[in-house]
Amino acid sequence: MLDCVTSHDKITTAASGFVLEDVPHLSDYIPLLQTYPDPLQDNPSYSVVAQYYVNVDDTIAQQIVVHKNSPRGTHFRRAGPAQKVYFDSEEVHACIVTCGGLCPGLNTVIREIVCGLYHMYGVHKVLGIQGGYPGFYSRNTVPLTPKVVNDIHKRGGSILGTSYGGHDTSKIVDSIQDRGINQVYILGGYGTQYEAAMIFEEVRRRGLKVAVVGIPKTIDNDIPVIDKSIGFDTAVEEAQRAINSAHVEAESAENGIGVVKLMGRYSGFIAMYATLASRDVDCCLIPESPFYLEGPGGLLEFVEKRLKEQGHMVIVIAEGAGQELLSGNPSIVNKQDASADKLFPDVGLWLSQKIKDHFEKRQKMAINLKYIDPTYMIRAIPSNASDNVYCTLLAQSAVHGAMAGYTGFTVGPVNGRNCYIPFHLINEGEKRVVITDRMWARLLSSTHQPSFLNPKDITGEREERTVNQTTDGQNHSETAD
CATH class of the missing domain: 3.40.50.460 (Phosphofructokinase domain)
Incomplete structure (x- = not known):
């Protein structure tokens, strides 16, 4: 089992020697949170899966090639459905925003977040923030349903639009709080994920029950830690x-x-x-x-x-x-x-x-x-077949993580397995050849x-x-x- 958690970054040392770079959880700063059975247990699509819940101790190794006598290294929390969730599906009010430059796959991720929330967890209130971060406080929004997003993966760009800059953390969190939003899905690259971390810190400072989730989007593939980004x-x-x-x-x-x-x-x-x-x-x-x-x-x-x-x-x-x-x-x-x-x-x-x-x-x-x-x-x-599959897996992993109460993380593949990565690691610098x-x-x-x-x-x-x-x-x- 895991022990020795530090105060800010959830760095945990396991008895076997490896280090878990864990991600924040809503229960870290909101005591006595109610939990609910995962709706997937009643989902006919998952009834054929032998074990559809991810074990709480499952981790993914950052490095799979190590020297014989080297430490076991850093691990991350494995992404996937949890046996208990921290949101009542009827109370979830989610939003999605795309920031920065365009790249193939944005619409696919938007579609799969909406459909994942709707079909897997019974969440029917999803809002699209139009025009990037400024859309939060300029009141540019659109309701998103499976019907609205059904064919958008066949188009390039983002149906929500996008923009650079315009990030005002306090105004954004004010808008989130005023609207009653409790799950925020942010699609963007290196700069966007840095700004997402600022939103998470302000949410945590205010003690809000809001899951802030990043999804890595950069065509240059320069986001660190993860195997690759969408597009x-x-x-x-x-x-x-x-x-x-x-x-x-x-x-x-x-x-x-x-x-x-x-x-x-x-x-x-x-x-x-x-x-x-x-x-x-x-x-x-x-x-x-x-x-x-x-x-x-x-x-x-x-x-x-x-x-x-x-x-x-x-x-x-x-x-x-x-x-x-x-x-x-x-x-x-x-x-x-x-x-x-x-x-x-x-x-x-x-x-x-x-x-x-x-x-x-x-x-x-x-x-x-x-x-x-x-x-x-x-x-x-539009994204090709490989990216479409990849975007689907990222979107569903993001939804699973938010419903399980995790927050302040970016979802991405490490050595071929999706996991939850704390923002501070994603923001340490661009990945280079x-x-x-x-x-x-x-x-x-x-x-x-x-x-x-x-x-x-x-x-x-x-x-x-x-x-x-x-x-x-x-x-x-x-x-x-």
Whole structure:
């Protein structure tokens, strides 16, 4: 059994040695809460399941590859139905809000939260908050029923709309309290989950019986701890169309070059996985892997070499790659978008122009370059089959967690199993591609591109990571063998 709980973050040390990063529960700050039998026990859909309740001691290990003598590491609470719930279905008044940029799968999650609450728990009062966080205090809402959301998973975007910024914690919680809302489902990325944590803290400070649940949404797949976020599989699949078009254009022209810019401000997961899936890419550039243009071993030398070898090439570049090379651009310095993120110059246009300028100076080699930016086409499409299933599981896990009285958590898969992760871990920083791991080595092997890194830098980083693994017993690799 579990013991030794700390006061704020519910870190629990088990007798067997592992650490449970538990999530808050309504009973932590509201005493003598009434419980109710889980309605699933009378649900005919679940009658065929041998054991549909999750054991209270079930946990999911964050790391499945450990050294022989290392500690057992961090675990998270497994998601799923609980034998007792802390809400009477007739008293539940839930709301759903989507924040930040668009990505495939938003409508599927909205649909499955509504249908999960309705069909699994008999909850009939669900409100959609329109226009992101400002919708809470601008009174923009819409009632959501299974009939209203029945076909929305076939559309891209979010039927509730979305926005950046506009977060006023006190006003939002005032609106939640005034409306009698007691379950809040928040779909968003890294910044949205940070703001969701602020809402939870204010709810807890006021002693309100309100479950605050985050659902990870970011097309860049840069949310830490979890295996992936919604929309990522669809984004990688749709990116193939742009890469294939670039390859056809490049292959059909003498010295043809196709340049494709993909999403990824700080993390290059889409670019990396799309490149590996395509097998038509000759060079992949991501924010985690610096590169340089001029001189021996530079990108321009590699482009010239590849054109001489095969007569064409395809370059995939993530939007955040090479930004240190553009930092002197006076038109972009100190500018921010509505989300308070730094505005990045279009690295794809910049790179395309640099390549053109390089070959114009040489004169002996004419090139035919085509630049493709499919960003908004990818963000706006409906989710594919893989993401639809994933969104369904996330939504149902979120509903189970809220009904069981858990709060202040993000739901997500860790090593293939959905679990409840406390907000503070989700908000510790973006997940990045580790360029000293095997997955990046597989990409280099596929594209045959140089790493553009100094071998001494690689050795130093590898030694540092080895020390970290030895001291904390964690394996920081993003991918398995």
